[in-house]
Amino acid sequence: MRETGYWTWHMAAGVVIFILLGMHMATMHAGGLTGLFVSHPGEESVSLINSQARDGRALLTGGYVFLLGIALYHGLYGLRTILFELSLRPATEKAVSVALLILGLGLFGLGTWAALAAHAAALAARG
Amino acid sequence: MTQSRPSARNITFHIRRYDPEKDAEPGIFSYQVPVRPGMTVLEGLHYIKENLDQSLAWRYSCRMGVCGSCGMLLNGRPMLACNTQILDIASTELTLGPLPNFEIIRDLVPDLMSMFEKHRAVMPHISGADEGELNDPAGEFYQTPEDLERYLQFSFCIKCGCCMAACPTLATDERYLGPMPLAQAYRYNNDTRDGAGEARSDVAGSSCGVFRCHYAGECSRACPKGVDPAKALQHLKRQLVLGYLRLGTKRKPCAKQGPPAGAQRKPGIPEAPPYTIT
Numbered sequence: 001m002r003e004t005g006y007w008t009w010h011m012a013a014g015v016v017i018f019i020l021l022g023m024h025m026a027t028m029h030a031g032g033l034t035g036l037f038v039s040h041p042g043e044e045s046v047s048l049i050n051s052q053a054r055d056g057r058a059l060l061t062g063g064y065v066f067l068l069g070i071a072l073y074h075g076l077y078g079l080r081t082i083l084f085e086l087s088l089r090p091a092t093e094k095a096v097s098v099a100l101l102i103l104g105l106g107l108f109g110l111g112t113w114a115a116l117a118a119h120a121a122a123l124a125a126r127g
Numbered sequence: 128m129t130q131s132r133p134s135a136r137n138i139t140f141h142i143r144r145y146d147p148e149k150d151a152e153p154g155i156f157s158y159q160v161p162v163r164p165g166m167t168v169l170e171g172l173h174y175i176k177e178n179l180d181q182s183l184a185w186r187y188s189c190r191m192g193v194c195g196s197c198g199m200l201l202n203g204r205p206m207l208a209c210n211t212q213i214l215d216i217a218s219t220e221l222t223l224g225p226l227p228n229f230e231i232i233r234d235l236v237p238d239l240m241s242m243f244e245k246h247r248a249v250m251p252h253i254s255g256a257d258e259g260e261l262n263d264p265a266g267e268f269y270q271t272p273e274d275l276e277r278y279l280q281f282s283f284c285i286k287c288g289c290c291m292a293a294c295p296t297l298a299t300d301e302r303y304l305g306p307m308p309l310a311q312a313y314r315y316n317n318d319t320r321d322g323a324g325e326a327r328s329d330v331a332g333s334s335c336g337v338f339r340c341h342y343a344g345e346c347s348r349a350c351p352k353g354v355d356p357a358k359a360l361q362h363l364k365r366q367l368v369l370g371y372l373r374l375g376t377k378r379k380p381c382a383k384q385g386p387p388a389g390a391q392r393k394p395g396i397p398e399a400p401p402y403t404i405t
Contacts (some may be wrong), residue, residue, distance in 0.1 A: 004332035004367045011368070084334070087300050093334070 006077060013074040020067045027054075056122035061115050068111040076100045135161035138217055140171060142183070143200075143224035144234045153231075156180070160213075168208040168223070169197055172235075185235035192351060195287030199235050200224040205289035205349045226292035228301075242291050245304045249312040249330050255323035257380070266385040274319045274381075281314035281359050283352045290346035290356050302335045306346035306356035309337050313359040316366060319381040325370075332367045340364075 031038045031045030037060065038045055039053035054060050083096050137159050145153035158179050160171045169187055176183050185208070187197040192210035199208055202216050205226055213221060229237035253261065260268075290306040291297055297305045312331045316324045331337050340360045347357040369375040 001329050001332045001367075001371070003334050003336060003338050004328070004371045007338040007364075008368045008371050081339075085296070085299050085339075087302075 010074055010077045013070040016070050017067070017074055020063065020070075023063075024067075052122045052125055054122075055118040056126055058119070061119040064115045065112050068115070069108055072104045072108055072111075076104045135163050136214075138162045138171075138213060139220045140175065141220060141222045142175075142235070143222075144183070145225075145231050146233050147231065162213045164212075164214055166213050168199075168201060168206075168211050168213055168221070171213055171221075172208060172223075183235075184233045193285060195285035198226050198237075198287040198289045198292065198351075200226060200292065205292040207287060207289070207351045210351060226288050228292050228294065228297045228305075229288065237288065237292075239286075239288050241301070242286070242288050242305065242307060245308040246286065246311060249304070249308045249315075250323055250327050251308070251311045251315060253315065253318060253321045255321065255326065257322070257383075260383065266383045268320045269382040269384045270319055278314045278317040281310050281317075281354055281356075284311060284314075284350075284354050284356075285352055287351065289349040289351060290354075293345040293349035295343050295345060296339050296341055300335075300339065303339045304331070304335055304337070306340075306360060309340070309363060310354060310356035310359035312337075313363040313366070316363070319378060322380075328367055328370060331363055332371075337363050337367065 026034045027037045028045050031050070037054050037057075038050055040047070040049050043050050080097060080100050084093055088096065140158045140160050142156050142158065143153050144150075144156050158175045160174050162171065169190060172183065172185055185197065185199065187209060188194040189196070190209045192207050195207070197208040198205055200206075200223065201208070201211055202222055206216075223235060225231050225235050226237040229239060229241065232238050260266075284307060286307060288307070290310075294303075294306055297303050309331055312327050315321050316327055337360050340357075342357060342361065344357045347355045350356060366375065
């Protein structure tokens with residue numbers, strides 16, 4: 001039954017990623033059209049001034065950390081599924097699961113630290 | 128008035144043969160078989176055994192697509208030898224081999240034990256609902272036609288192993304339960320007389336279970352009885368996910384119907400013998 005839970009969250013994460021990546025595309029690549037989270041119109045969405053403005057918003061920092069978490073879960077669970085199809089022994093499967101869990105937590109920690117650091121820097125720059 | 132027999136056409140049977148006790152590896156042996164219209168592959172094999180090579184081994188029983196014994200690889204596809212006419216799939220040559228994804232006992236005889244062990248693991252029987260009533264029935268379980276429709280198609284499975292042989296996931300992962308056992312898990316989960324759905328779902332939702340299926344759909348193409356295991360597996364996935372999220376609808380227990388009021392036993396009918404197993 002545990003695999004049912006993993007798979008259910010894998011599918012749910014896929015749907016959420018679809019929505020959040022849609023928002024990312026609308027913000028970062030079509031900001032001129034949508035005006036979404038563009039604090040300084042006339043500047044590029046990816047310009048430093050607009051990036052800093054976004055980094056200073058707690059909602060977007062939280063959204064980034066959330067997207068990072070579910071994207072890592074979705075991707076690493078998918079990788080685990082592919083690796084398991086290589087007819088691994090049960091002990092090897094367990095080792096792969098633990099290794100991917102550690103990798104995922106490590107990357108999530110690193111990404112969260114980066115997002116929070118950018119948030120703090122943006123707030124400091126704002127004064 | 129005599130009717131002339133349709134003329135026979137010679138077709139070459141290329142058979143993959145292997146005897147683990149004697150051969151280091153499998154080899155291809157060719158036989159010329161005179162084929163008449165309507166002749167099945169099974170009849171062709173009988174012709175070889177009777178006239179060309181008595182050592183050829185294969186498994187069969189009913190000869191009418193019911194027992195599921197004669198599944199084999201015909202021109203690269205898993206089929207039943209008894210309900211496949213030679214001229215439907217071959218004009219000059221026909222290749223035969225044992226079902227893949229199974230160990231070979233000899234020649235065209237696969238060892239189906241791995242499939243039956245997986246089948247047993249999903250508890251392919253009605254249990255857990257009303258054990259007292261099942262063991263000592265006081266009436267009849269009543270199912271509506273709609274109740275029956277939910278699992279009827281999947282109860283036509285004859286356990287021939289063709290779906291297991293066609294499954295690409297099973298080809299790479301021998302621990303995967305496979306289409307037949309999982310389709311049977313779905314079949315029993317949907318039977319209103321059954322109450323062991325949760326225990327069965329633990330097996331079906333394990334790391335070797337239904338979520339390994341990639342929906343290639345080859346099992347449904349191979350099934351000689353039109354069972355459509357791929358459909359059962361997708362429904363089973365949905366059932367497991369909804370159950371996990373506690374969004375599944377609780378099924379009402381199967382209604383029971385006692386004997387009609389005032390019914391009398393017909394005279395002259397003896398009592399049933401006592402139980403031999405308690």
